[in-house]
Amino acid sequence: MLDIKIKxxxxxxxxQNRYLDRKEELACFSYDAFIKEAMPDAVVFVQTADEVAxxxxxxxxxxxxxxxxxxxxxxxxxxxxxxxxxxxxxxxMDKIIxxxxxxxxxxxxxxxxxxxxxxxxxxxxxxYPPDPxxxxxxxxxxxxxxxxGGPRCLKYGVTMDYILGMEVVLASGKIVKFGSKNIKxxxxxxxxxxxxxxxxxxxxxxxVILKVLPIPETVKTMLVTFGKLDHTARAVSDIIxxxxxxxxxxxxxxxxxxxxxxxxxxxxxxxxxxxxxxxxDGVKEACEKEMDNIIERVKKQGAxxxxxxxTPEDRERLWTxxxxxxxxxxxxxxxxxxxxxxVPVSKVPVMIKRINKIGERHGxxxxxxxxxxxxxxxxxxxxxxxNKEEWVRVEKAFxxxxxxxxxxxxxxxxxxxxxxxKSDYLPLVMNKDTIELMSRIKHxxxxxxxxxxxKFV
Amino acid sequence: MLDIKIKxxxxxxxxQNRYLDRKEELACFSYDAFIKEAMPDAVVFVQTADEVAxxxxxxxxxxxxxxxxxxxxxxxxxxxxxxxxxxxxxxxMDKIIxxxxxxxxxxxxxxxxxxxxxxxxxxxxxxYPPDPxxxxxxxxxxxxxxxxGGPRCLKYGVTMDYILGMEVVLASGKIVKFGSKNIKxxxxxxxxxxxxxxxxxxxxxxxVILKVLPIPETVKTMLVTFGKLDHTARAVSDIIxxxxxxxxxxxxxxxxxxxxxxxxxxxxxxxxxxxxxxxxDGVKEACEKEMDNIIERVKKQGAxxxxxxxTPEDRERLWTxxxxxxxxxxxxxxxxxxxxxxVPVSKVPVMIKRINKIGERHGxxxxxxxxxxxxxxxxxxxxxxxNKEEWVRVEKAFxxxxxxxxxxxxxxxxxxxxxxxKSDYLPLVMNKDTIELMSRIKHxxxxxxxxxxxKFV
Numbered sequence: 001m002l003d004i005k006i007k008x009x010x011x012x013x014x015x016q017n018r019y020l021d022r023k024e025e026l027a028c029f030s031y032d033a034f035i036k037e038a039m040p041d042a043v044v045f046v047q048t049a050d051e052v053a054x055x056x057x058x059x060x061x062x063x064x065x066x067x068x069x070x071x072x073x074x075x076x077x078x079x080x081x082x083x084x085x086x087x088x089x090x091x092x093m094d095k096i097i098x099x100x101x102x103x104x105x106x107x108x109x110x111x112x113x114x115x116x117x118x119x120x121x122x123x124x125x126x127x128y129p130p131d132p133x134x135x136x137x138x139x140x141x142x143x144x145x146x147x148x149g150g151p152r153c154l155k156y157g158v159t160m161d162y163i164l165g166m167e168v169v170l171a172s173g174k175i176v177k178f179g180s181k182n183i184k185x186x187x188x189x190x191x192x193x194x195x196x197x198x199x200x201x202x203x204x205x206x207x208v209i210l211k212v213l214p215i216p217e218t219v220k221t222m223l224v225t226f227g228k229l230d231h232t233a234r235a236v237s238d239i240i241x242x243x244x245x246x247x248x249x250x251x252x253x254x255x256x257x258x259x260x261x262x263x264x265x266x267x268x269x270x271x272x273x274x275x276x277x278x279x280x281d282g283v284k285e286a287c288e289k290e291m292d293n294i295i296e297r298v299k300k301q302g303a304x305x306x307x308x309x310x311t312p313e314d315r316e317r318l319w320t321x322x323x324x325x326x327x328x329x330x331x332x333x334x335x336x337x338x339x340x341x342x343v344p345v346s347k348v349p350v351m352i353k354r355i356n357k358i359g360e361r362h363g364x365x366x367x368x369x370x371x372x373x374x375x376x377x378x379x380x381x382x383x384x385x386x387n388k389e390e391w392v393r394v395e396k397a398f399x400x401x402x403x404x405x406x407x408x409x410x411x412x413x414x415x416x417x418x419x420x421x422k423s424d425y426l427p428l429v430m431n432k433d434t435i436e437l438m439s440r441i442k443h444x445x446x447x448x449x450x451x452x453x454x455k456f457v
Numbered sequence: 458m459l460d461i462k463i464k465x466x467x468x469x470x471x472x473q474n475r476y477l478d479r480k481e482e483l484a485c486f487s488y489d490a491f492i493k494e495a496m497p498d499a500v501v502f503v504q505t506a507d508e509v510a511x512x513x514x515x516x517x518x519x520x521x522x523x524x525x526x527x528x529x530x531x532x533x534x535x536x537x538x539x540x541x542x543x544x545x546x547x548x549x550m551d552k553i554i555x556x557x558x559x560x561x562x563x564x565x566x567x568x569x570x571x572x573x574x575x576x577x578x579x580x581x582x583x584x585y586p587p588d589p590x591x592x593x594x595x596x597x598x599x600x601x602x603x604x605x606g607g608p609r610c611l612k613y614g615v616t617m618d619y620i621l622g623m624e625v626v627l628a629s630g631k632i633v634k635f636g637s638k639n640i641k642x643x644x645x646x647x648x649x650x651x652x653x654x655x656x657x658x659x660x661x662x663x664x665v666i667l668k669v670l671p672i673p674e675t676v677k678t679m680l681v682t683f684g685k686l687d688h689t690a691r692a693v694s695d696i697i698x699x700x701x702x703x704x705x706x707x708x709x710x711x712x713x714x715x716x717x718x719x720x721x722x723x724x725x726x727x728x729x730x731x732x733x734x735x736x737x738d739g740v741k742e743a744c745e746k747e748m749d750n751i752i753e754r755v756k757k758q759g760a761x762x763x764x765x766x767x768t769p770e771d772r773e774r775l776w777t778x779x780x781x782x783x784x785x786x787x788x789x790x791x792x793x794x795x796x797x798x799x800v801p802v803s804k805v806p807v808m809i810k811r812i813n814k815i816g817e818r819h820g821x822x823x824x825x826x827x828x829x830x831x832x833x834x835x836x837x838x839x840x841x842x843x844n845k846e847e848w849v850r851v852e853k854a855f856x857x858x859x860x861x862x863x864x865x866x867x868x869x870x871x872x873x874x875x876x877x878x879k880s881d882y883l884p885l886v887m888n889k890d891t892i893e894l895m896s897r898i899k900h901x902x903x904x905x906x907x908x909x910x911x912k913f914v
Contacts, residue, residue: 102694104802149643176890182833183799183802184872188891243582282739283739286739344638346559409637409639413643430635431632433627441902
């Protein structure tokens with residue numbers, strides 16, 4: 001519970017209507033799509049940078065923790081207020097301020113949903129490339145906090161690559177601005193890149209300038225199945241090594257395909273060890289040539305079957321399997337853990353085999369989805385966190401997955417972030433001086449540690 | 458002069474052969490390609506991260522400034538040791554440690570010359586995209602310090618976009634590592650991006666993992682002239698807006714073309730207000746289609762003449778004009794100042810006109826080269842810094858150029874960095890709280906301010 005004096009100061013900023021502190025209201029802000037929970041003392045909905053600044057001044061004065069929140073779709077516990085305090089919610093700060101396709105940028109507020117940006121841009125023939133699985137609900141502020149990725153990041157890069165400028169409120173309540181409306185800008189430290197992916201531990205973004213790109217004239221999509229996982233992986237390496245950079249190259253393992261078939265009967269090949277969804281985009285003539293090239297390569301690597309999308313509806317159908325995987329696994333048990341390790345692309349097959357063995361060893365069903373072209377893999381474990389015996393096995397499996405990734409020169413996260421889920425594992429991929437350096441930067445920017453405390457830094 | 462005790466400690470690390478402190482030797486390390494000078498007290502040549510760590514421990518203990526140096530090609534004074542102390546030179550730490558094209562990365566030491574990376578990669582059919590004008594001499598460590606760009610950064614992005622991982626020695630002598638060999642990695646703060654472009658003020662890079670790309674199968678190059686500058690700018694906007702992203706789109710103004718013709722007689726059109734070098738690369742069929750599309754657009758915007766490169770020799774010939782511009786201007790006077798402002802691409806023609814007026818007002822010849830596709834412009838002023846009256850006019854002109862860029866939503870640097878040249882102008886594009894935030898980060902990482910002191914932070 002917040003002190004009544006603090007409560008009144010917050011209400012003075014946002015009004016009674018945008019302040020919540022009843023237990024049943026607070027509970028809605030105590031979790032995300034990860035498996036932990038913690039109750040805030042209060043939730044405030046902000047509408048302007050000035051309000052954010054005033055709230056952070058109050059919080060600084062009283063040393064109350066403040067955790068930013070967009071749509072709460074994080075899968076690593078980033079917006080869970082583990083030290084309680086204030087959840088500062090951006091969902092009502094959702095204006096698209098400027099669309100300037102001549103200069104290839106847009107200016108938006110943090111509460112805008114990713115898909116709303118796409119919809120606003122489409123009539124001008126432009127798009128914003130990062131496409132996290134949550135794009136229909138997640139906000140751009142959350143995407144920035146976690147440096148979100150998505151399937152087409154193979155070709156186009158992640159959120160950080162599209163941030164030209166930012167307005168940020170620091171813990172002190174000071175409003176700072178980094179970057180500009182210029183595609184090229186090397187004036188001073190690259191603070192946009194430092195704050196992107198900092199999971200709300202350094203400041204709260206109140207406005208952002210994003211780079212946008214013209215929509216490619218053609219998209220070609222195909223679904224390829226392989227009898228052996230090794231063949232699938234060789235096909236991925238062969239395509240990437242040939243100089244073709246597909247927009248997406250999504251791999252589903254046998255367990256994932258079977259789970260989808262059990263649930264949805266899409267006619268996928270249950271015996272295939274690897275199913276690959278490949279999408280290329282660009283100039284029509286280039287796509288056609290690259291498509292032929294890819295077909296030749298996947299056949300050479302032993303493809304059993306290739307399905308092509310001839311129409312937009314076909315394309316949707318081919319994506320359905322990939323998109324439904326998370327939901328299908330989620331239905332198998334009360335909880336689902338979606339992990340996010342990355343390994344160099346040549347090590348994807350070794351990593352999948354290790355994950356399979358880890359699953360067998362602990363009697364767990366672990367499906368693997370992978371953005372195979374960039375080595376970013378999502379092991380999915382359906383389980384029940386109330387079943388203590390099972391949960392111990394789940395935790396052991398995760399521990400072994402992180403260790404396996406680190407051993408293969410991989411890393412803990414490709415696009416979800418660290419949050420609560422993986423902070424204990426940082427020493428696997430960073431030496432203690434590097435972790436200490438992050439703490440020194442955090443301390444310099446937020447000396448009282450009020451911004452999203454209790455997380456990875 | 459360094460204290461004899463410090464000198465002996467440094468010699469203990471690098472040996473007598475890699476330690477310089479005679480005045481005539483030190484003078485060679487007192488300047489770069491900018492117009493200021495300052496003498497170091499000693500120069501050391503390092504060969505390993507461990508040596509860098511030991512030197513920084515000595516420097517920290519005695520609070521002696523340390524300025525990193527690659528090839529000294531900076532045009533903003535970044536490696537000039539304005540507070541004297543030690544120049545730590547990386548030119549002998551120049552090994553290419555690993556080339557892994559299957560996983561699309563290379564590992565190199567900071568003293569490797571950019572062009573040597575290209576040459577080492579070429580046999581595998583890969584390249585490292587950032588191509589600063591200095592690429593035949595500048596080192597990758599310097600490129601990282603300044604977050605260097607180049608013509609093809611229009612399509613491919615700047616240095617920061619290619620850094621996957623780094624080993625860095627901090628002021629304390631601690632060795633830290635960020636990032637990994639993975640294309641996608643969102644584990645912890647993006648320290649690679651913070652250190653890239655920090656101009657040696659936060660730490661010294663001792664090893665770097667760089668992303669590489671397959672060499673495109675086709676390159677098409679053309680040189681287009683326009684009677685009016687506005688037509689040139691409209692053509693640039695039209696091409697960019699159409700969804701074509703050329704590898705390079707270089708604009709030379711009338712003064713630049715005439716200076717080149719005075720010197721080299723390449724047959725350029727002296728009456729053209731705008732000369733545009735356009736290069737596209739990618740799949741052959743796509744290049745041909747885009748080339749036709751570009752030709753149609755430049756004709757519609759009033760192109761007077763279009764020359765195409767039919768052979769690699771033709772291509773070299775077309776690039777000769779652009780590449781010789783800096784040298785041609787440099788020959789016009791004892792000194793040359795090459796500036797580096799950026800404006801949103803639609804504002805390029807306004808900015809060029811303002812620069813022309815500023816030149817007229819101060820009786821100066823200011824040529825303009827621009828990476829027109831991303832709004833990054835290089836005003837070139839040949840002048841004599843010993844001519845005090847003229848130099849006052851030069852400084853006034855620069856002051857006005859920076860103000861003009863800021864007024865047009867532009868910024869101080871697109872690819873050269875801030876260094877000594879522009880630190881006084883930061884308040885034009887950043888509020889004081891943002892500048893103070895950079896200082897706090899600097900202080901947290903280098904509390905005694907021994908790394909490249911006296912620069913922008």
